[in-house]
Amino acid sequence: MTEHCQAALKYARQHKTDFLDGLKQLVAIPSISTNPENKADMLRAAEWVATRLEALGIEKVAVMPTAGHPVVYGEWLGAPGKPTMLVYGHYDVQPPDPLELWQTAPFEPSEVGENLFGRGASDMKGQVMASLSALESVMQTGNLPINVKFLIEGEEEIGSPSLGAWIAENKDLLKSDFCLNPDAGMLGKEYPTITYGLRGLVYFELRVSGPDHDLHSGMAGGVVHNPAQALAELIAAMHNVDGRVTLPGFYDSVRALGAEERAAFARLPETEADYLAMTGVPALWGEPEYIPAERTGARPTLEINGMISGFTGKGQKTVLPAWAMAKISCRLVPDQNPEAVYEQLKRFLTEKAPQTIRWELEKLSGAPASISDLNQPAVKALESALETVWGVRPFFRREGGSIPVVGQMQTILGIESVLTGFGLPDDNLHAPNEKVHLPTWYRGIEALIHFIFNL
Amino acid sequence: MTEHCQAALKYARQHKTDFLDGLKQLVAIPSISTNPENKADMLRAAEWVATRLEALGIEKVAVMPTAGHPVVYGEWLGAPGKPTMLVYGHYDVQPPDPLELWQTAPFEPSEVGENLFGRGASDMKGQVMASLSALESVMQTGNLPINVKFLIEGEEEIGSPSLGAWIAENKDLLKSDFCLNPDAGMLGKEYPTITYGLRGLVYFELRVSGPDHDLHSGMAGGVVHNPAQALAELIAAMHNVDGRVTLPGFYDSVRALGAEERAAFARLPETEADYLAMTGVPALWGEPEYIPAERTGARPTLEINGMISGFTGKGQKTVLPAWAMAKISCRLVPDQNPEAVYEQLKRFLTEKAPQTIRWELEKLSGAPASISDLNQPAVKALESALETVWGVRPFFRREGGSIPVVGQMQTILGIESVLTGFGLPDDNLHAPNEKVHLPTWYRGIEALIHFIFNL
Numbered sequence: 001m002t003e004h005c006q007a008a009l010k011y012a013r014q015h016k017t018d019f020l021d022g023l024k025q026l027v028a029i030p031s032i033s034t035n036p037e038n039k040a041d042m043l044r045a046a047e048w049v050a051t052r053l054e055a056l057g058i059e060k061v062a063v064m065p066t067a068g069h070p071v072v073y074g075e076w077l078g079a080p081g082k083p084t085m086l087v088y089g090h091y092d093v094q095p096p097d098p099l100e101l102w103q104t105a106p107f108e109p110s111e112v113g114e115n116l117f118g119r120g121a122s123d124m125k126g127q128v129m130a131s132l133s134a135l136e137s138v139m140q141t142g143n144l145p146i147n148v149k150f151l152i153e154g155e156e157e158i159g160s161p162s163l164g165a166w167i168a169e170n171k172d173l174l175k176s177d178f179c180l181n182p183d184a185g186m187l188g189k190e191y192p193t194i195t196y197g198l199r200g201l202v203y204f205e206l207r208v209s210g211p212d213h214d215l216h217s218g219m220a221g222g223v224v225h226n227p228a229q230a231l232a233e234l235i236a237a238m239h240n241v242d243g244r245v246t247l248p249g250f251y252d253s254v255r256a257l258g259a260e261e262r263a264a265f266a267r268l269p270e271t272e273a274d275y276l277a278m279t280g281v282p283a284l285w286g287e288p289e290y291i292p293a294e295r296t297g298a299r300p301t302l303e304i305n306g307m308i309s310g311f312t313g314k315g316q317k318t319v320l321p322a323w324a325m326a327k328i329s330c331r332l333v334p335d336q337n338p339e340a341v342y343e344q345l346k347r348f349l350t351e352k353a354p355q356t357i358r359w360e361l362e363k364l365s366g367a368p369a370s371i372s373d374l375n376q377p378a379v380k381a382l383e384s385a386l387e388t389v390w391g392v393r394p395f396f397r398r399e400g401g402s403i404p405v406v407g408q409m410q411t412i413l414g415i416e417s418v419l420t421g422f423g424l425p426d427d428n429l430h431a432p433n434e435k436v437h438l439p440t441w442y443r444g445i446e447a448l449i450h451f452i453f454n455l
Numbered sequence: 456m457t458e459h460c461q462a463a464l465k466y467a468r469q470h471k472t473d474f475l476d477g478l479k480q481l482v483a484i485p486s487i488s489t490n491p492e493n494k495a496d497m498l499r500a501a502e503w504v505a506t507r508l509e510a511l512g513i514e515k516v517a518v519m520p521t522a523g524h525p526v527v528y529g530e531w532l533g534a535p536g537k538p539t540m541l542v543y544g545h546y547d548v549q550p551p552d553p554l555e556l557w558q559t560a561p562f563e564p565s566e567v568g569e570n571l572f573g574r575g576a577s578d579m580k581g582q583v584m585a586s587l588s589a590l591e592s593v594m595q596t597g598n599l600p601i602n603v604k605f606l607i608e609g610e611e612e613i614g615s616p617s618l619g620a621w622i623a624e625n626k627d628l629l630k631s632d633f634c635l636n637p638d639a640g641m642l643g644k645e646y647p648t649i650t651y652g653l654r655g656l657v658y659f660e661l662r663v664s665g666p667d668h669d670l671h672s673g674m675a676g677g678v679v680h681n682p683a684q685a686l687a688e689l690i691a692a693m694h695n696v697d698g699r700v701t702l703p704g705f706y707d708s709v710r711a712l713g714a715e716e717r718a719a720f721a722r723l724p725e726t727e728a729d730y731l732a733m734t735g736v737p738a739l740w741g742e743p744e745y746i747p748a749e750r751t752g753a754r755p756t757l758e759i760n761g762m763i764s765g766f767t768g769k770g771q772k773t774v775l776p777a778w779a780m781a782k783i784s785c786r787l788v789p790d791q792n793p794e795a796v797y798e799q800l801k802r803f804l805t806e807k808a809p810q811t812i813r814w815e816l817e818k819l820s821g822a823p824a825s826i827s828d829l830n831q832p833a834v835k836a837l838e839s840a841l842e843t844v845w846g847v848r849p850f851f852r853r854e855g856g857s858i859p860v861v862g863q864m865q866t867i868l869g870i871e872s873v874l875t876g877f878g879l880p881d882d883n884l885h886a887p888n889e890k891v892h893l894p895t896w897y898r899g900i901e902a903l904i905h906f907i908f909n910l
Contacts, residue, residue, distance in 0.1 A: 221855060305772060357737070
């Protein structure tokens with residue numbers, strides 16, 4: 001280990017409180033990208049990140065406009081001949097609802113035991129701040145041994161609709177050797193993890209209507225196909241009894257899992273009991289011929305993210321509702337195409353929807369799945385860094401979540417992403433009581449310091 | 456026609472504006488029985504009715520407590536040896552939501568053309584005020600030729616949960632020869648109607664859960680049975696392809712329609728085109744072996760009144776929701792029993808619900824169907840009164856709606872109800888833009904005057 005590396009690690013250990021204060025400041029900004037009311041907060045979060053980059057000594061820092069929320073850019077290119085790392089992050093978060101289930105206020109970051117609670121504490125303001133804290137430790141104790149660029153976006157939680165175009169427009173600016181993307185989590189706090197596959201995502205809103213106004217269920221019940229019932233019938237038909245999706249052609253382009261990959265999946269530490277404990281369900285569900293890690297990591301799914309119709313308040317109202325709506329999204333695996341899945345869902349609805357109702361389908365976003373090259377030097381550097389800090393060989397896995405930018409980095413910039421992160425399975429991502437485990441977070445900062453010196 | 460009857464009719468024609476002003480005052484009170492926030496408004500509406508009864512010269516007027524919202528009682532027994540009519544009504548209304556679809560404020564009664572718009576204008580503040588206006592016309596122009604009692608309740612729109620016990624406690628007070636219940640509507644403005652059958656109602660809330668918190672659809676999608684999907688699967692299984700309800704034993708006690716009754720249904724003026732126009736649906740639905748009037752009047756149904764799960768706001772949230780809820784109600788026909796249907800739904804859920812989810816079912820209210828005796832003198836008196844005003848023989852029909860009190864009058868007080876009313880099929884009951892057609896309403900007042908003198 002070089003002296004500079006040792007000095008950087010020492011700096012990190014001495015500045016834990018400063019790093020945590022920074023994270024708290026960022027988590028306190030309600031940067032909910034899907035909510036138009038938080039537009040000013042989005043800008044405030046972007047500017048907070050920009051100010052922090054400038055304080056590190058990063059150059060050409062700018063909050064750059066896109067068709068949607070802005071991207072924060074910055075660079076430091078003082079190590080000619082050395083590799084250039086593009087650090088990816090997002091400063092936006094998911095909505096905090098249902099608010100009543102939070103034990104602390106989602107935008108008032110709160111330390112409870114070893115955890116910091118707050119929306120975005122783990123996904124991914126915590127990971128952005130781990131990257132910045134590692135770089136600060138290295139830059140405050142000597143010259144950064146590599147070149148670095150930053151792309152911190154504000155639309156990840158809504159499917160990054162503007163990012164592809166922005167990357168394409170700024171292709172030269174973003175030229176790099178690889179991307180560090182710490183938006184993927186760990187399998188457990190003693191299981192450092194490198195993610196090499198991510199599922200894609202395509203998100204829909206389906207609206208079923210029939211009557212032109214709400215009807216009295218006594219007057220019209222029996223002659224009108226209730227839109228809530230019709231929507232339920234369509235949703236029920238989207239899976240067969242084995243949990244397979246029934247959209248026509250849905251599995252046609254799904255890449256089969258090879259024997260080697262299935263063996264790697266079988267070696268993962270998670271058991272069925274872990275999944276039961278993590279979710280609280282009475283029994284697991286899904287395609288019986290795949291183990292849980294395969295079902296969440298390497299198989300496509302169709303989920304109902306939300307559903308509403310008629311009267312849902314306290315008490316009773318004997319209405320026959322005029323319409324019903326569902327939010328539906330599919331997680332995609334290689335080599336499924338989001339646009340093709342949109343066509344499959346439209347075909348399913350055309351074939352299955354009865355003449356007694358009307359339907360409308362809107363595609364809100366779409367991004368394909370991605371698989372990264374495990375033999376790139378940056379992956380090897382990270383593998384060694386994680387092993388140094390945790391004392392165990394990292395696990396390689398394919399994750400169920402979707403990070404559209406990984407595919408965009410490959411297709412537009414031609415670079416691979418190194419996917420890691422220091423969030424845990426019980427961090428309550430996208431749910432009430434999101435938190436980050438601070439001892440793991442500090443280990444993550446040290447691992448990123450080693451990683452920088454390993455490159 | 457007696458001189459008194461002629462004088463009463465003249466009085467009614469001269470006081471149209473006064474009657475309408477009274478109706479507007481009552482509609483302006485937001486007496487939403489299901490909403491705890493409107494408790495004070497409920498009392499205000501009851502007191503308004505009581506004050507109006509006192510002004511008519513009705514005696515022993517009282518706002519009497521029940522386990523829920525109070526009942527307004529009053530009597531005038533100055534015609535010994537003559538029949539006693541119990542006038543039924545309810546001063547409560549349905550919630551006005553969805554508010555954004557109203558073209559006028561629901562509790563600011565507004566005259567537009569020949570209609571008065573406002574929640575309750577037709578169901579049934581308009582009908583209560585038609586009864587009071589007819590009695591006022593008769594009592595202001597001479598001695599009432601019959602005895603009269605009033606029972607104006609405040610819980611009809613939530614299934615009259617407290618009324619049965621209250622009637623049983625006040626059996627002697629309520630002793631009467633028959634009940635006038637104007638809470639049933641007309642088939643069209645030129646079709647005066649006497650309703651002789653009503654469907655019963657049993658109302659449920661079904662909650663399906665699985666995970667103990669909202670999950671990330673990328674992390675858990677594929678291993679967790681999505682509660683929104685599971686609820687949709689259960690709802691979809693509650694009907695077969697012919698629109699028949701699949702709860703075990705649901706049709707076992709349904710009284711078959713006789714040939715005579717089916718002939719009467721076939722004579723009703725409504726066509727399939729009328730149902731299409733009234734509802735706005737692209738095509739009708741339901742049991743193919745019955746005509747629409749039979750399906751809504753004489754066949755039981757199961758309706759989804761509301762449904763909610765997960766994220767339903769604008770944009771997208773990739774949540775796998777922890778729970779899903781549906782409001783479900785069944786319209787019942789003779790001789791179905793609400794409690795038995797509750798057991799059938801529980802058995803259905805026990806048999807069909809998979810081990811991957813949990814469910815809870817709550818029964819919110821229940822009342823059986825009823826059929827009235829068409830040969831009672833009060834029905835003959837009303838038949839003749841309606842024919843005098845409209846110039847056509849009234850139509851006799853079984854209605855799809857539910858009025859629990861009709862069954863309670865039969866079983867507890869041993870009296871029959873005469874069911875009529877002056878609401879029209881396009882009055883938007885329980886829906887936005889409820890209205891009453893004023894020329895029809897004035898004709899209704901005159902018909903009730905004739906009715907009183909025919910008794």
